[in-house]
Amino acid sequence: MIFITAKFRVRPADADRWPQIAADFTTATRAEPGCLWFDWSRSLDDPTEYVLVEAFRDDEAGAAHVQSAHFREAQRTLPPHLAETPRIVNASVPQDDWSLLGEMAVPGDA
DSSP, X not given: OEEEEEEEEBOGGGGGGHHHHTHHHHHHHHXXXXXXXXXXXXXXXXXXXXXXXXXXXXXHHHHHHHTSHHHHHHHHHSGGGBSSOOEEEEEEXXXXXXXXXXXXXXXXXX
């Protein structure tokens, strides 16, 4: 799978509304057949920073994502709400779901 994590620094005036600002893009991306997950989190230390954790089945699904109409629309509508260019980590990993964190295993959890 393609595993991507991106940090979005949002303009302070838009920080509380970011989930609504990105809602159409989020919904459309989650509906893509090759999308495994597309989840936003807000930083506990910086209320203007959102972290996006996303994964796509394979290179083909990743290419379909960046070529989609909703991606092109996001390229137009999201940057005016950003304070800086998002930062990204993008990697191909040989798995298709989350692994268990064995170092913090919950007794009785399989």
